[in-house]
Amino acid sequence: MTSQPETTGEEGPDPREALEKFVLDNEELARLEELTGQFNLFEALGFVRQEIRHSNFLAWLMNPAQAHGLGDSFLKGFLFKTSAEARMLGIETISPVDVDVWDLTETEIRREWKNIDILLVENAKRFICVIENKIYSSEHSDQLRRYREVVETEFREYTRHYVLLNVTGEEPSDSEYVGVTYDEVCDVIERLLKMRASAIGGDVATALSHYVTMIRRRVMPDREIQELCRRIYSKHRAALDLIYEHRPDRQGEIADALLKMIEADPAFTLDVSHKAVIRFVPDSWKDRPKLQQAQGWTKTRRILLFEFFNSTSWYPNALALALTLGPGDENVRRQIYEAAEKTGSPFTPSPKGLHRTHQFLFWKEILQPADYDDSDFETIQARVQEAWSAFKSNELPRIEDVIDQVFP
Numbered sequence: 121m122t123s124q125p126e127t128t129g130e131e132g133p134d135p136r137e138a139l140e141k142f143v144l145d146n147e148e149l150a151r152l153e154e155l156t157g158q159f160n161l162f163e164a165l166g167f168v169r170q171e172i173r174h175s176n177f178l179a180w181l182m183n184p185a186q187a188h189g190l191g192d193s194f195l196k197g198f199l200f201k202t203s204a205e206a207r208m209l210g211i212e213t214i215s216p217v218d219v220d221v222w223d224l225t226e227t228e229i230r231r232e233w234k235n236i237d238i239l240l241v242e243n244a245k246r247f248i249c250v251i252e253n254k255i256y257s258s259e260h261s262d263q264l265r266r267y268r269e270v271v272e273t274e275f276r277e278y279t280r281h282y283v284l285l286n287v288t289g290e291e292p293s294d295s296e297y298v299g300v301t302y303d304e305v306c307d308v309i310e311r312l313l314k315m316r317a318s319a320i321g322g323d324v325a326t327a328l329s330h331y332v333t334m335i336r337r338r339v340m341p342d343r344e345i346q347e348l349c350r351r352i353y354s355k356h357r358a359a360l361d362l363i364y365e366h367r368p369d370r371q372g373e374i375a376d377a378l379l380k381m382i383e384a385d386p387a388f389t390l391d392v393s394h395k396a397v398i399r400f401v402p403d404s405w406k407d408r409p410k411l412q413q414a415q416g417w418t419k420t421r422r423i424l425l426f427e428f429f430n431s432t433s434w435y436p437n438a439l440a441l442a443l444t445l446g447p448g449d450e451n452v453r454r455q456i457y458e459a460a461e462k463t464g465s466p467f468t469p470s471p472k473g474l475h476r477t478h479q480f481l482f483w484k485e486i487l488q489p490a491d492y493d494d495s496d497f498e499t500i501q502a503r504v505q506e507a508w509s510a511f512k513s514n515e516l517p518r519i520e521d522v523i524d525q526v527f528p
């Protein structure tokens with residue numbers, strides 16, 4: 121189970137001195153701030169790492185019926201580029217010449233149809249395009265092949281075009297797909313901004329410009345920014361490592377919220393915790409001698425603890441609540457495990473038997489990666505509070521009753 125890292129006893133550079141050197145007379149830092157400091161609408165809205173939001177925006181641009189004033193221009197530009205690359209790779213699909221002459225204003229844009237990120241359907245031309253979008257994740261579970269098979273079944277007589285859109289230029293696992301990068305999406309948008317400047321409304325032009333800037337600055341590698349970052353980090357590593365260690369982040373925000381939530385409830389007592397693992401017990405357990413038989417776990421020697429696992433290295437971008445039986449007196453551990461096994465729900469002990477160190481007796485998933493993808497902190501906090509209230513009303517009373525029976 122998790123534990124606090126041990127210190128080495130070695131003294132590093134003085135933290136205050138390192139920070140002062142970092143901020144004083146740092147021309148490279150000033151240049152980096154100049155490149156990255158301008159306001160950007162999409163960064164303000166939290167778009168950068170949100171795959172769902174990128175898909176929504178691109179689907180909006182591709183939809184000729186939307187009020188962006190582009191008609192089918194972006195859609196045609198995207199299809200022209202991807203079909204040309206597919207043809208160069210020997211993939212049989214639509215011709216760029218067809219795209220150039222087609223009227224695509226009746227194209228239907230579907231989001232998450234059969235789990236496909238973006239699906240383009242042109243019934244009059246009997247043409248369909250599958251777009252799988254990846255920002256900071258990789259394809260999984262043979263999904264490209266599965267999506268192709270779905271489309272081949274549903275649209276048998278249609279010409280099909282398959283696209284994997286990602287950041288790195290990763291080669292698709294399915295040879296029927298053409299891989300394109302966000303850099304190429306930016307090329308299409310920039311060409312539109314240049315060629316149709318007089319026809320694009322000011323608000324739309326600003327939005328497109330901001331989107332391209334955000335992609336170039338935060339998603340695709342910018343060479344000048346990369347080089348500045350390398351030089352600054354090389355010269356100010358101690359200060360930057362210190363800043364990174366204490367940076368505000370979603371994991372830290374959730375940890376702070378969990379700590380405040382538990383501290384505000386007199387029915388619970390916090391145990392030794394850190395950002396990734398927040399531990400507590402019902403107040404009635406905190407001084408019970410039989411439950412203070414742990415060895416080599418927390419300083420309180422509690423053998424039974426509730427733990428919030430908050431985006432740990434082995435449980436990333438997720439939050440779960442567990443009841444963990446720690447290492448310690450084997451007789452006590454055996455009594456608790458057998459009572460949980462006999463009781464059943466809400467307990468979920470492993471059918472493989474009692475582990476010699478740590479054993480989950482209860483597990484409740486609260487947040488999944490998808491919750492982090494498209495939710496602001498207030499929404500996440502509300503979900504956590506709702507799950508906490510449900511736990512206190514439903515599972516906790518039964519768990520406390522069983523432990524009280526074992527160790528009255």
